[in-house]
Amino acid sequence: MTGFLDKEVFGNYMLPSAVLGLFVILIWCWSTKSTIPTVNSYSGDIALKKAHSEFMTNARGLIKEGIEKFNGPFRIITTLGSRVILPASYTEWLKNCSDLDHQELVHDEYFAAYPGMEGQKVVTDPRKILIDVTKKKLNQNSQCELFSDHLAEGLKEIWMEDYDWQAVDWSQHVIRFVGRMSASVFVGPELARDPKWQELIMASTLNTFMGVRSLRAWPAFLRPIVHWFLPELKQCRKQMRLARSMLQPIFEQRAYSKSTSSESHKAEKFDDTIQWLEEVAAGRPYDAAAAQIAFAISAMHTTSELLKQALLDICMHPELIPDIRYEASKAVEDSGWSTAGVFKMKLLDSVVKETQRLKPGSLVNLERKVLRDVVLPNGMTIPRGTNIAVDSSMMWDPAIYPDPFVYDGYRFLRLRESGNTGAALASSSPEHIAFGIGKPICPGRFFASNEVKIALAKILLTYDVRLPEGTKPKVVEMGFEMLSDLSAKLEIRKRPGL
Numbered sequence: 001m002t003g004f005l006d007k008e009v010f011g012n013y014m015l016p017s018a019v020l021g022l023f024v025i026l027i028w029c030w031s032t033k034s035t036i037p038t039v040n041s042y043s044g045d046i047a048l049k050k051a052h053s054e055f056m057t058n059a060r061g062l063i064k065e066g067i068e069k070f071n072g073p074f075r076i077i078t079t080l081g082s083r084v085i086l087p088a089s090y091t092e093w094l095k096n097c098s099d100l101d102h103q104e105l106v107h108d109e110y111f112a113a114y115p116g117m118e119g120q121k122v123v124t125d126p127r128k129i130l131i132d133v134t135k136k137k138l139n140q141n142s143q144c145e146l147f148s149d150h151l152a153e154g155l156k157e158i159w160m161e162d163y164d165w166q167a168v169d170w171s172q173h174v175i176r177f178v179g180r181m182s183a184s185v186f187v188g189p190e191l192a193r194d195p196k197w198q199e200l201i202m203a204s205t206l207n208t209f210m211g212v213r214s215l216r217a218w219p220a221f222l223r224p225i226v227h228w229f230l231p232e233l234k235q236c237r238k239q240m241r242l243a244r245s246m247l248q249p250i251f252e253q254r255a256y257s258k259s260t261s262s263e264s265h266k267a268e269k270f271d272d273t274i275q276w277l278e279e280v281a282a283g284r285p286y287d288a289a290a291a292q293i294a295f296a297i298s299a300m301h302t303t304s305e306l307l308k309q310a311l312l313d314i315c316m317h318p319e320l321i322p323d324i325r326y327e328a329s330k331a332v333e334d335s336g337w338s339t340a341g342v343f344k345m346k347l348l349d350s351v352v353k354e355t356q357r358l359k360p361g362s363l364v365n366l367e368r369k370v371l372r373d374v375v376l377p378n379g380m381t382i383p384r385g386t387n388i389a390v391d392s393s394m395m396w397d398p399a400i401y402p403d404p405f406v407y408d409g410y411r412f413l414r415l416r417e418s419g420n421t422g423a424a425l426a427s428s429s430p431e432h433i434a435f436g437i438g439k440p441i442c443p444g445r446f447f448a449s450n451e452v453k454i455a456l457a458k459i460l461l462t463y464d465v466r467l468p469e470g471t472k473p474k475v476v477e478m479g480f481e482m483l484s485d486l487s488a489k490l491e492i493r494k495r496p497g498l
């Protein structure tokens with residue numbers, strides 16, 4: 001009897017309700033999806049081969065087409081699924097919208113849940129231990145001195161002291177310089193000088209980015225299996241193990257020193273992120289070795305890309321060099337290699353910001369995951385779970401920056417002198433979003449700005465630098481990524497009289 005009733009109830013009520021429900025969901029999905037048009041959707045392109053190929057080779061063209069055609073938000077099919085691109089004018093709205101999250105997007109798109117990617121797991125940890133350390137501790141005078149000392153050692157070792165012109169592999173060397181300077185603050189001077197550690201952080205940063213790229217090339221449903229076999233991911237896991245084995249003795253030695261310290265014999269105090277992570281964590285468990293990989297992957301690629309392109313731009317505009325040298329030598333003479341000294345290098349600040357304007361890391365920025373359905377200023381709804389980003393083209397808008405594609409090293413210096421507070425390198429504004437904006441604005445921007453400026457000042461004060469004759473470095477675009485010339489070379493010589 002009960003079974004019969006169940007069947008009757010099912011047939012008469014539940015089945016039609018389920019069908020109706022499904023119909024409503026389909027209509028809803030169709031309507032929400034269809035309100036945001038897609039730029040690179042082509043008839044017959046069922047496997048999305050053409051869409052992906054267009055995205056990888058012509059993302060700039062797709063963004064331009066989307067803006068011109070739709071005059072509002074649009075979708076681009078990327079190798080990571082579809083991404084809603086908001087016009088630059090939506091930056092303020094995005095900055096103030098609390099239903100968007102950066103960490104969740106990074107967690108998914110940089111595969112933080114996969115073994116070997118524990119660094120990303122630390123960066124996206126909702127407790128924000130690493131982010132708090134970066135915000136609160138990474139901007140001290142002593143760090144400028146460390147940058148200066150460690151770069152001086154690196155230059156002596158890698159570029160040597162030849163007074164004759166010699167060719168150097170800038171693409172490779174810049175990573176070594178940045179690795180060394182950053183590590184002096186992340187893990188302390190001793191490990192920063194260890195060639196094995198230097199090698200490890202360079203290789204693990206590279207493998208992490210390559211691993212992310214190669215995983216993205218696989219369909220989502222296969223990634224949980226293929227990651228075990230991809231060479232880059234295998235390397236990431238191996239390098240994570242190596243990092244743990246190299247750091248463990250240091251952790252143990254510090255813990256021992258702390259446990260045996262007494263009133264008369266204080267434990268040694270360290271000024272590095274190993275120490276600060278412990279202070280900020282305040283007893284909460286965290287993965288201290290993965291945090292070091294996290295610092296390396298947050299800092300290395302971004303900072304070396306900026307330093308690399310900035311010096312290439314200066315070499316393409318050598319008329320700037322005497323003024324930069326004059327300003328830097330005066331700043332160091334007055335204030336030493338300190339935050340005050342770096343602050344005084346305002347032309348250099350402007351030069352680097354101009355580089356970053358013309359070549360930010362990406363054609364889009366402010367990447368966020370939508371946590372709850374949100375209504376855009378134009379009335380469109382973006383469903384929960386959608387990944388969005390803002391088009392970076394405000395950086396090349398002639399209404400904001402006259403002659404936007406002309407490199408002008410003095411541009412931001414003039415703006416700064418006219419009272420524009422957003423014109424300093426480490427500042428962010430809706431007109432220049434290379435360090436992001438809003439809650440997840442890059443917490444490492446002061447650290448990175450100091451590091452890049454110190455490196456440029458020191459290089460230009462110590463060496464003559466030029467491009468090899470007949471070469472003109474080219475920015476490479478791959479999907480949304482903007483990369484400086486992959487094989488950029490320089491010619492250098494120690495400055496006479498030094």
Ligand code: HEM
Nearest residue numbers: 298299302303306366367434435436437440441442444448
């Ligand atoms: C030139 C160098 C750098 C550039 C261009 C850069 C750029 C960015 C950008 C665009 C974001 C996302 C912001 C947003 O979406 O609003 C970000 C976030 C972040 N950056 Fe940087 N960054 C640089 C250097 C660094 C350094 C040196 C560190 C650490 C020492 C660092 C740590 C982080 C962290 C932890 C986040 C995540 C913040 C969060 O989720 O709340 N970055 N960075």
